[in-house]
Amino acid sequence: VAITITDVAEEARVSIKTVSRVLNGEPNVREETRERVLAAARALDYRPNLSARSLAGTRSFLIGHFFDNPSSAYVADIQEGALSACRAHGYHLVVESLSSPLAEVEQRLNHIVSTLRLDGAILTPPVCDNAVVLKTLEAGGTPYVRVAPAHDLDRAPWVGMDDELAAFQMTEHLLDLGHRDIAFIKGPPAHAASRLRYRGFERALKQRRLNLRAARVGRGDFSFGSGFACAAQILTGEDRPSAIFASNDEMALGAIAAAHSRGLAVPDALSVAGFDDTPAAERTWPQLTTIHQPILEMAAAAAEMLIAGAREPATGRASRVLDFRLVGRASTGPAPASH
């Protein structure tokens, strides 16, 4: 009962090949014919069957998003961004969470690659740096774009932002508020972002010729609990910093919780800054000063690259660096006079 290309062809009194040409934007169609076909398609409310297009042609009109249990807010933003690009080009988004053992991941990916024939995959951290995933996709001939990858930047196209600069600017923000004794909570060494954010922090201090004491650096793992633990240690005793820069929001929330548990008011006694601008950043008290990552834009750019590449294999291979934004909220304030 569904309308097919044959129905449209009959209605427009042309062959199905001509309908196909018009609908795919191919050249060599007389303008008058083109309009007749479009009118017929519209009149019949025709929508091409994706399975048929995919089986006969080289495109599947499907983009995949592979992730591994990072924050749900991050995943949601990536999906929203990717979907906006997909919608604009008649594509659909297939998602897959890759949290199982590597052997299963490889099997599942192979299954997806060969049964679904995705036109491309978006890989978010930490999947974007998973050697097995990259190898499997390459073996299966599925193009992919990495979001904020850590190493091997020449291996495939990617999108990202300048984490080092963002951390530098956040540190400047704290320095401008008068803070001179600032603690830093690192992320896990495996994440490229951890290294870059710490580097930006260090550079800002050095530029003002401030020393960083070893006791002021905590080693977290991007989790709330690790932020709480590191901050608790940093805040022990009378010799406390006046500010803590946690290298992601989760840890910053942990640091605020640690301050609360010790009766330290934020930001009066202690300023806390985060990084990511997760939804939780404005759903806590006080609201968190943080770095807004262009997550939607990165995902949309990644999807656009893949869609362009599916149409013309030569295109869509230029990596892109997008802009971040420092969001000043209530968790940071002037350094206390005593400092």
Added chain:
Amino acid sequence: VAITITDVAEEARVSIKTVSRVLNGEPNVREETRERVLAAARALDYRPNLSARSLAGTRSFLIGHFFDNPSSAYVADIQEGALSACRAHGYHLVVESLSSPLAEVEQRLNHIVSTLRLDGAILTPPVCDNAVVLKTLEAGGTPYVRVAPAHDLDRAPWVGMDDELAAFQMTEHLLDLGHRDIAFIKGPPAHAASRLRYRGFERALKQRRLNLRAARVGRGDFSFGSGFACAAQILTGEDRPSAIFASNDEMALGAIAAAHSRGLAVPDALSVAGFDDTPAAERTWPQLTTIHQPILEMAAAAAEMLIAGAREPATGRASRVLDFRLVGRASTGPAPASH
């Protein structure tokens, strides 16, 4: 270069029809033949092309998840649950966020329904109660399962939990801690859950013959900000309740923030309970006492129903009510002696 059913048929010295029979678990194949086909498929690492299966047959092996910007944690859990069922049956999950105006939603849904031919759709609140969405899917012949729907329960299969009972039990928990003056923050009237949770709260109070004062009921909208505002009002003045039951976690977090901002210790001066068990519930201080919803299980059940229905249209139509769990954490404690 990909392996096709013809390759497997040649390798096993049978017709492609027999290979098809074996792979689809159809009856009437001699055991010996069956094994020969399976061995050939395994040897060649054969994976059937989904587009071809979909074009020739009646199934697409695709399940959709349609949502509209609820909490990202909820969406992530739904996807995780649905994916586990999809993986077990060779299905894939297509996602679509439906946050645009209704006219666009209808158009987008029509596009998906007719180009993708989903075997089924999972609808989460509030999309599961969107008349346009239901109508469009029905018109397009796409089966769907609703998660925690509000009305029209006989219209289509659904999965859910007993919100009223859960709220009743949470209220009992507070009563057992000695609280006699408990405030409640409602959700938006449009959500069925809002009504049910409030009803459970009321029933528990009535059972103990406790009166509920009007000033003790706040009207929120499930957002952090509304929880903060309602709690701020409830906590104004000396005549305060000793506990607040917010009907979701977001509002409970808002209530805790409001308590903090007034210098009220939680739970020493004020107990706060939530509902949902979002990840944020254990990433705040103090950690939140709440109701754990069986989100993964609901999504998995919904996907299973759709997959079963795609195989045999008569099956998978029985709605299911799944179990919740009260999670006691640090935000609730004994009522202060003064109360």
Added chain:
DNA sequence: CTGAAAGCGCTTACAG
């Protein structure tokens, strides 16, 4: 600028 033919890789409907 347009079309007739072949074929993508499967399943359906039918025959034996």
Added chain:
DNA sequence: CTGAAAGCGCTTACAG
């Protein structure tokens, strides 16, 4: 229990 034929709805490759 097994298979030959037809066809799903498109695109590709070719001819004119």
